[in-house]
Amino acid sequence: MDIHAQVERASISGASAAGPSFEPAFYTVDSINAVTLVEGISARFVTGSRIMFSFVHLAPGALMPDHHHPHEQLGYVVEGSLLLKIAEDERNLQPGDAYAIPGGVMHRATGGPEGCLVLDAFSPPREEYLERARQATKAE
Numbered sequence: 336m337d338i339h340a341q342v343e344r345a346s347i348s349g350a351s352a353a354g355p356s357f358e359p360a361f362y363t364v365d366s367i368n369a370v371t372l373v374e375g376i377s378a379r380f381v382t383g384s385r386i387m388f389s390f391v392h393l394a395p396g397a398l399m400p401d402h403h404h405p406h407e408q409l410g411y412v413v414e415g416s417l418l419l420k421i422a423e424d425e426r427n428l429q430p431g432d433a434y435a436i437p438g439g440v441m442h443r444a445t446g447g448p449e450g451c452l453v454l455d456a457f458s459p460p461r462e463e464y465l466e467r468a469r470q471a472t473k474a475e
């Protein structure tokens with residue numbers, strides 16, 4: 336099947352060849368309801384079907400304790416600083432620094448003295464976080 340036939344078939348079925356579909360959307364991130372992940376750490380989510388953004392605010396000294404998940408996690412420090420430990424490697428990250436955490440690898444994060452804003456991307460999306468965001472929206 337050539338690419339035009341594939342695209343046409345995809346549009347008829349409502350799903351792309353790349354996987355499940357979702358509605359296109361635009362967001363003002365500051366207007367998204369923040370979900371508290373642990374004390375001093377909150378996040379705003381933007382999700383597709385197979386990838387999710389998490390805009391995370393960490394208060395100064397706030398700790399996301401050791402954890403791991405099957406989702407791949409990529410991150411970028413936007414503001415402030417972050418002490419991040421991935422497996423046995425711990426580093427102090429500044430704006431402009433990025434990281435990549437494979438699924439299943441232990442990691443933890445602590446907000447720096449002025450706190451931190453990081454952008455995390457997860458694949459696949461963190462369904463448990465999205466469920467908490469839905470509950471928080473419902474409770475308003």
Ligand code: NI
Nearest residue numbers: 402404408442
């Ligand atoms: Ni994580």
